[in-house]
Structure formats: C-alpha cells, structure tokens
Amino acid sequence: MKRLSQFRRHRIVAPLLLVLALLSIGTTFSIAGAATGEPITAAERSALIDEGQRIFLKGCSSCHGINLEGSAIAPALIGVGAASVDFQVGTGRMPVADMSVQIARKDPVYNEKQVEALAVYVASLALGPEIPGEEHLNYERDGSTAEGGELFRTNCAMCHNFAGQGGALTQGKYAPTVMGVKARHIYEVMVTGPQSMPVFSDKTITPEEKLSIIKWIKAAEAEPQLGGASLGRVGPVTEGLLVWTLGLGLLVGVAVWLAMKAR
Amino acid sequence: MTASERIAGTVANYVDERTGAAKWMKKNLTKVFPDHWSFLLGEIALYSFVILLLSGTFLTFWFDPSQREVIYDGSYAPLKGLEMSAAYASTLDISFEIRGGLLMRQIHHWAALIFMAAIVVHLMRVYFTGAFRKPREFNWIIGVGLLTLGIVEGFLGYSLPDDLLSGTGIRIAEAIIQALPVVGSYLAFFTFGGAFPGEAFIPRIYTVHVLLLPGAFLALITVHLMLVWYQKHTQYPGPGRTEKNVVGYPLFPVYMAKAGGFFFIVFGVTAFLGAVASINPIWLYGPYTPGQISAGSQPDWYMGWLDGLVRMAPPLETYLFGRTISWNILIPGLIVPGILFTGMALYPFIESWMTGDKREHHLLDRPRNAPNRTALGVMSLTFMLVALINGGNDIIAITFDLSINQIMWFSRIGIFVLPPLAFVITKRLCLSLQRADRDLVLHGRETGRLVMMPHGEFVEVHEPISPEKAWLLTQHEQNPPLALEEIDLRGVRRPGVLKNKLRARLSKAHAVAIPKVTAEDLKAIENH
Numbered sequence: 001m002k003r004l005s006q007f008r009r010h011r012i013v014a015p016l017l018l019v020l021a022l023l024s025i026g027t028t029f030s031i032a033g034a035a036t037g038e039p040i041t042a043a044e045r046s047a048l049i050d051e052g053q054r055i056f057l058k059g060c061s062s063c064h065g066i067n068l069e070g071s072a073i074a075p076a077l078i079g080v081g082a083a084s085v086d087f088q089v090g091t092g093r094m095p096v097a098d099m100s101v102q103i104a105r106k107d108p109v110y111n112e113k114q115v116e117a118l119a120v121y122v123a124s125l126a127l128g129p130e131i132p133g134e135e136h137l138n139y140e141r142d143g144s145t146a147e148g149g150e151l152f153r154t155n156c157a158m159c160h161n162f163a164g165q166g167g168a169l170t171q172g173k174y175a176p177t178v179m180g181v182k183a184r185h186i187y188e189v190m191v192t193g194p195q196s197m198p199v200f201s202d203k204t205i206t207p208e209e210k211l212s213i214i215k216w217i218k219a220a221e222a223e224p225q226l227g228g229a230s231l232g233r234v235g236p237v238t239e240g241l242l243v244w245t246l247g248l249g250l251l252v253g254v255a256v257w258l259a260m261k262a263r
Numbered sequence: 264m265t266a267s268e269r270i271a272g273t274v275a276n277y278v279d280e281r282t283g284a285a286k287w288m289k290k291n292l293t294k295v296f297p298d299h300w301s302f303l304l305g306e307i308a309l310y311s312f313v314i315l316l317l318s319g320t321f322l323t324f325w326f327d328p329s330q331r332e333v334i335y336d337g338s339y340a341p342l343k344g345l346e347m348s349a350a351y352a353s354t355l356d357i358s359f360e361i362r363g364g365l366l367m368r369q370i371h372h373w374a375a376l377i378f379m380a381a382i383v384v385h386l387m388r389v390y391f392t393g394a395f396r397k398p399r400e401f402n403w404i405i406g407v408g409l410l411t412l413g414i415v416e417g418f419l420g421y422s423l424p425d426d427l428l429s430g431t432g433i434r435i436a437e438a439i440i441q442a443l444p445v446v447g448s449y450l451a452f453f454t455f456g457g458a459f460p461g462e463a464f465i466p467r468i469y470t471v472h473v474l475l476l477p478g479a480f481l482a483l484i485t486v487h488l489m490l491v492w493y494q495k496h497t498q499y500p501g502p503g504r505t506e507k508n509v510v511g512y513p514l515f516p517v518y519m520a521k522a523g524g525f526f527f528i529v530f531g532v533t534a535f536l537g538a539v540a541s542i543n544p545i546w547l548y549g550p551y552t553p554g555q556i557s558a559g560s561q562p563d564w565y566m567g568w569l570d571g572l573v574r575m576a577p578p579l580e581t582y583l584f585g586r587t588i589s590w591n592i593l594i595p596g597l598i599v600p601g602i603l604f605t606g607m608a609l610y611p612f613i614e615s616w617m618t619g620d621k622r623e624h625h626l627l628d629r630p631r632n633a634p635n636r637t638a639l640g641v642m643s644l645t646f647m648l649v650a651l652i653n654g655g656n657d658i659i660a661i662t663f664d665l666s667i668n669q670i671m672w673f674s675r676i677g678i679f680v681l682p683p684l685a686f687v688i689t690k691r692l693c694l695s696l697q698r699a700d701r702d703l704v705l706h707g708r709e710t711g712r713l714v715m716m717p718h719g720e721f722v723e724v725h726e727p728i729s730p731e732k733a734w735l736l737t738q739h740e741q742n743p744p745l746a747l748e749e750i751d752l753r754g755v756r757r758p759g760v761l762k763n764k765l766r767a768r769l770s771k772a773h774a775v776a777i778p779k780v781t782a783e784d785l786k787a788i789e790n791h
Contacts, residue, residue, distance in 0.1 A: 101666075145341045153427060153549045157557040162427060163547045167558025168657040172666035175558065219341050220547075227358075227369055227541030235428065235557075237655040239542050240564025243376040248307075248384065250532050251377070255303035258521050 045120065052121025055114055059095055068125055073099070080192065081128020082119035087188040089115045091181070101172040102195060129191045137183050139211040139218065148216030151209055155200065163233040164220050169196055179221050183214045292515035297498035301388045303525060307381035309488075310529040311374045312480065318371040319473065325361055327353035328423065328469030330462040339546050347425075347550035350465045354424040354545055370537035375417050377533060379565040382410050390610075390640050392627035394497045396620070400611040402490045405483050407608040412476055412483070414565050419472040421543070421563055425465055428543075430551030431560045433464065435573070442592035460553060500626045500738045502731045509625075559657055568647050571654030572599055575674045603643070617769040619745045631700070632739045634693035635773040638686045645685040649677045690775075697777040700736045703728060704780040705788055737779050744774040 007013070040048070057066065063074035070076030077085075088094040092106040110118065119131060153162065159175035161167045166177035173196055178186065190210055193199035205213070231238040264272075279285040296302070329349040335342050337352070338359050357364035386406060389395055395403035418436070422429045437459050441447040456463030495509050504510045512518060536542075548557065562570050572595035579590035606613075614636065615621060630637040652659065653674035660667040707725035715721055728736075747767040751757050 146344050149341050149549060150345065153552075153555045153557070157427075157555065159558050161559050162549065162557035165559075166661060168660035168667045170666075171668050172660070172664070174661050216341060223341075225541060226546070227365055227544055228537075228539045230541050230544070233544070233547060234658055235559050236543070236561045236563045237559070237567075237658045239376065239540075240567065242536070242540060243373065243380055243564065247373065247377050247532065247536055248380050251307050251381070251529060252300070252304070252384070254525070254528050254532075255307070256300040258303060258525055259298050259300035261298075 048117045048120045049124050051114075052117035052119070052124075055110065055118050056121055059109075060118075063096075068122065077122055079126040079128045080122065082123035082131045083129040083188040084192040084194070085119040085122045086115060086131045087185050087192060087194060089118055091185055093194070102174060105176060129188070132184060132187045132191075136207065137187060137211070137214075139183055139215040142208055143211035143213075143215030145212070145216050145219045147209070148212035148214070148219075151205065151213050152216050155205065156213070159197075161234065164217055165233050178217050181217075183218070186214050186217060187211075293513045294492070295509045295511045295513055296496050296518055297504075297509055297511035299499055301392075302496065304381055304385040304388055306522060306525055307529055308378055308385055309484065310526045311378035311381060311533065312484065313526070314374040314530055314533055315371060315378060316477065318367050318374060319477075321367045322357060322364075322371060323473055325353055325357050325364065326350070326423070326469075328466050330425065330460070330465050342546065342549070345550060348465065350423065350425040351545070351550045354426070358546060366534075366537050369540075369542050370533055372420075372542045373536040373540075374533045375420060376542075376563060376565075377529075377536075379410075379413050379417060379563075382406075382413055383565075386410060387640070387644075391630040391637055392497070392499075393624065393633055393636065394627055395611045396624040397611075397615065398494055398623055399490070399497075402487060402494070403611050404608050405487050405490075407604065409480065409483055409487070411604060412479060416472065416476045416480070417563055417565055419468045419476070422468060423465065423472060424543075424545045425551050426545040426548040427551050427555055427557055428545075428548045428560055430460065430553070431556055432562055432566075434459065434553070435570075438589075438592055439573075439596040442589045442596060444588050444593070445586065460551070495625065497625050497627050500629070500735060502734050504626060506623065506625045561655060561658070564651070567654035568650035569596065569600060569654075571650035571652065571656070571674065572596070572678075574656060575650075575653050575671055575678065577675075603646075607643075614773075617766065617773050618742065619770065620742070626738075629739065631693040631696040632776070633773075634690045634697075634775060637693050638689035641689040642682040642686040646678060646682045649674055649681055653678075694775070694777055697779075701777055701780055704733050704736050705784065737781075739779065741776050741779055742774060745770040 056064075063071055064077050065071055065074075068077040089110055090108060090112075092108040093103045095109055096103050097106065098104065108115070123130070152160075152164070156164070156178070159167050159169065160178055161175075164178040167175050169175060175196070181189075187210055189197065190200040190205065190213070191202075200210070231242065275285070327349040331349045332346050333349050333352050335345050335347055335352050335355065337343070337355050339355055342355065354368075357368055359365070389403065389406065418432065422433050422436075437451050437455065440451045440454060443450060451459070454464070454467075455461045456467070496511075498504050498509055498511070501510070549555070561567065573592060576591040576595045579594075581588050581590065628636075653671060656667050656670040656674070659665060660670055707727040710724045710726050712724040713721050714724055745767060747757075747763045747770075757763060
C-alpha cells in the first residue's frame, strides 16, 4: 500500500487515469450502443414473425398467395427481402388501392411496428435485400452533396427530373417525385427497384454513393426558393405559361387602359 | 415673357441655329397617330428589346463565354468542387456572387419571353386586321424576319449558360443540322468546330448573341419604325376616318407621354416578374455533360412548337446510297417550319394575287369582314397550338394524370384534323357575325322590352342604332371575285389554264360574304 500511495503522486498518473476513464466510457458506450442495434432475441423474433404472418394472411395473401407464391394479379414475394416490404408498405403503396396504371404512394395503412413485423416475416421465408440500419444511413456524415448531385443527374434525372420533381413515363406511368421521402425508403428503392425503376446494385452505385444521392435529395428538398416562386421546378413550360397569362395579361391590360379615352 | 420662357427660347434658338432642327421637329412632333390598345402591342416588343439590351449589357460584364474546365468554388454548396465550364461557373457567379445579378438574369430571361410573346400578338393584330396589305408588305416581311431572328436569338441565349438544359437543347439543334441531307454532318462539324460538344460552340454563339443578332435587330427595328413613320399608321374604320387621313392625337405631347409611361410600365412588369418568379434556375440543372439528361427537358415556349413537331414525328428513316436520311427530324425540324415561315412571309403577295387587289389600304379590316383570311389565321394558330401542346406532353401527362402516348396520338391526328376544322368553324363564325351585323343595321338593337299588342301578340321593341355604329357596320368593301374567263375577249384561250382556275377558286372563296346593308335596303325597310 505504501508503494501505491507513493506512486499516486507520480506525474504519469493523471494522464493515465484520463486515458483509463475515456477507455471505460468508450467501451461502456459502445457495448450499450451496440446492444440497441443488436438483433432481437430469438423469442422476440419469432413473436414478430408470427405477428407478421397474421397481418400478411389478413391483408396481403389474397393477392400474393398464402405462401408468398403470388397470383395472376400480383407477383411472388419469395426473395424480395425485407427492404422491399419496408418500402412498399412503409410508403403506403401496398396494400394497393388502384391497380390501373401504376401503384401510387399514399398514407401508409400499417404503422411502423406492423411494417417491421411484415418485413421480418417475408424475409424469414426467403432471403433478400435487407432494411439498411440507421448506422448505415448516416448520409449527413458519410455522403457528399456535390457528388450526389452528379450521380443523381447521371442515373436518376432522366426519369425523376433535374430537381427530383418526377416525370412522365410511357402509357400513363410516371417516375414519382423524390421530395419528402424518408432516407431509408430512398435507399431501399435503389436496392429493390420497384415497378418501372431499375435496381441500382452496390456494384453500380456503392453504398457510400447511395448516401451521397440521399444527401443531395435532402439538400434539394431543403433548398429555399432562390429566385422567387419556383414554378414547380419543371423547366420552361410553367415559365411560358406564366408569361402568357400574368406577364402578357398585365401588359395588354395596361395597353387597354392607356388607350381608353379620358372621360 | 417669364424668365424661364426666355431661357428656353434662347436654348432652343441656339440649337436650331446649329442643327436646323426646328423645322423637322415642328413637322414630326405634331405627327398624328391613331389611338387603339392593339396598336401598343408592338410597343411592348420594342420596350422589351430595350430592356434586353440593358440587362444583357449588365450580364456581359461578368459572363465568361468559355468552355474551359474550372472547379466550382462559389457559394452554392450543392455544386461545390464539381468540374464545369467557365461559362456555367460564371453564370452561377452572376446568380450568387454579383449583387443584383440573379435579378438581372431573371429580368433578361423574362424580357426575352415577353419580347417573343409581344411579337406574336403584334403579328396577330397586323394579320387579322389586314394591316399587311399594300403599301406595308415590306414591313410585314421585316416583321417575319424579326420573329425568326427572335427565335434564334432566344435559343442562343438559352444555350449560353452551358447548364444541363442548355446542352440538351444544343444537342437537339446539332441533330437538326445533321439531318440535312448530304451536307448535314459537315455543317455540324463546322458549327461546333469538331465533334459535339467541343470547345468552340459557346464562344461562337456568344459573339452571335451579343453582337451580330442584336445589330441585325437594331437595323431591322429601325427600318420597321421608319416605314411606319413614312407610311403613316393604319387606323380602324369609323366616322370621319378615310384612306386619306389619320385620325388621332399628335405625337407631342400625347404619345410622348403615353409611350414614355408605357416603357416604364413594361420595365416594371418585367422587373416584377424577375423579382418574384424564378426563371431558368441553372443551379438546379447542373453543369452540362453529354452523358446526362433530365426528364421534362423543354425549350422556351417560342421553340416549344418545334420540339412538339419533332416529338410527334414517327421514326422514319431511309438509307440511300450509303447515306441515312432522318425524315423524322428533317420533316418536323426543317421542312415544315420552312414552309410555314415562307408562307407567312409571302402571304401579303398571295392574298393580293388571290383577290387581284393592288390598291393601297390604310383603313383596317374588321376580322369578320375577311372570313377567309381570319379562318386561315386561326387555322395556322391551331396548328401551332397543337404542336406547342405536344412539346409539353410529358409535363401535361404528369400534371393531369394522362398518358404521354395518348397525348402524342391526339397531337399526331389533331395536327391534321384540327386546323382544317378550325378553318371551317372560324369562317362560319365570321359569316354569322356578318349576318348579325346586317340584322343590327336593318332592325336595330334588341332592347329586351316585350310589348303586348292589342290582339295579344308579343313583340320585342327594337331600337335603331346610332348613325356612327351603322357606318362602322356598313363601311367595308365587298368586292366580287375575280372574273377569270378561260377565253379572252378575242375568243382565244388564255395561257395557264390551271393557274387561272386555281386563282378563280381561291378568289371566290376569299370573296364569300353576307351582303352588307345598302341604302336601298334601308329605304325598302322604311317603306315597309
């Protein structure tokens, strides 16, 4: 004990203690932090699967089949993965309200918990693309806006328009706007390629690049209307419309006024 | 004489002794112009042109017309660190670093759209009132030239910033040049100084945009106005207005004040649009790269009809003698516009050939009194409108939940069916309006007052119209069609039988009218 009491005044002690303290805090935090991202326990998981199966049988199986095998009006869901379920149900596209031309985004029918259960259930029968975890979606940290813009213009703008406002496809189909979509859903849509959209695999667009695209979309979403009213950000069509209605309307109105006889 | 009058007199005398301006001013300041709102439409175009010159000069101070690669390091974060041309980077700088730059850019672009729209409505006024007739045919041709140059000038301005939309437009222009048989590829190489996009195009079109075409505009506008001055302005028919006089107000002070004030109003409206509504947000489009394209890439409205024609063309190509001819671009991109604009420029001569009318006209026609001309005009506008709608087919499809294919088929069929239909309907409408005019003169205005006669019959009371109004409704000429007998007076067949037959038929179509009320008609009704 005497040696210890002598050593405790050594000048190396303070830095050493600091390092030890930081180390313990870091370790504790990482263990605690990892614990939340840790896969759920087997019991919890099987409960979720059961819940998912219950929802599926009730809400989805009439079209997609009792065993995900699909039918004449709906595709099989074997191997579509949790990401696909999370996107389709999470954005309200499924269950479908109108099967005419294209399945539209709407308010989700199921809540977050039910969507998770459905996703886990579908993924439990056959593997497919997984839902990206929050730790893989830190686009603010891992993405680059400028690079994302380049990637968006190269890969996405030809359908979704230069500002992500959406565009027309053939036969009444369309590429929807990408504004107001959750980062997780944007990621999933690139991985799963729903409806007319192609799949952008990790070889075509790496996960980091996907985050850059998301970062650019979020920046475009938050961008203030720099030059005044944005007119929908769809290019010269609305500009032409405004000039023929408001612009020329005002000027011709003034011309009529100027040529009126003074009374 | 007050002190200020004395000073003004001294100054005026000083100037007059040295320039002899007094005589010229006295003559010209009192020149009379007729008053009508539709005579101010051309002024809108003129004032927009002045605004374009002023705002454009401002933009040249900072715009760098070069395709040299630079790394963007300005304040617009989403593009920071990207490679782009100096032209695009300097346009970004004008938008975000130069004080008032974005406002000036937007004023310039809005003024361009207003300029073109004003030219079109001015052209419509001149056409539908027959103001292009002798002696004003040259001025009509100059006007068509200004419209054509305006389309080119506007397109070049749209192309200068070298953003993604600009580049897409230039790519289509290149395709149209290449579609010219035999010489197309060579012309494209000359234009771009090599393969697309190259590094020469932006500097070249910059010179054309800021020097050559504005110079041509100034010259043509000057001649246009000098001819108006020399030939005097046309006027609408009315009591006291003849082919030999001009009824209106003097240039000074009435029109000086009106025109001066109108200039500032046009400037104000343009500045208002520039301040509140975004136009051509090039920072959103991104720098041009040939590998990229955006959905909804459109030209400005005055080119939209051309884009619409190209969009509706079926994929026709022939391969002859080792050369591909792309009819799908050649026909809608060059042949149809060529026919349309040539026909438009020659119309005054075509009409005078059809009617055989070689006299001077200073009194304007009411559109209904020239049913054939009015119908032809509405037909052309319908053609343009269908093409323009198809130019925005993708935006229309997504806005109104329609199928782009259906819009395209509507346009493909409509471009052939709707214009003739518009012709027939317009001609009928004109004749109906003539019939209504005739009724009005003969029977007076319907007052809406019903009177019961002693024997129980109800009649509506008609009020006679004023003599001024009756004059307006009956002053127009109604000329019989040309008499073009195949056999002349000496019993010899005229040469050019087919030509004469065609001319006689056209002349007959042009002369169709409801007979206007004559003095005898009125007498007959009085005796009735």
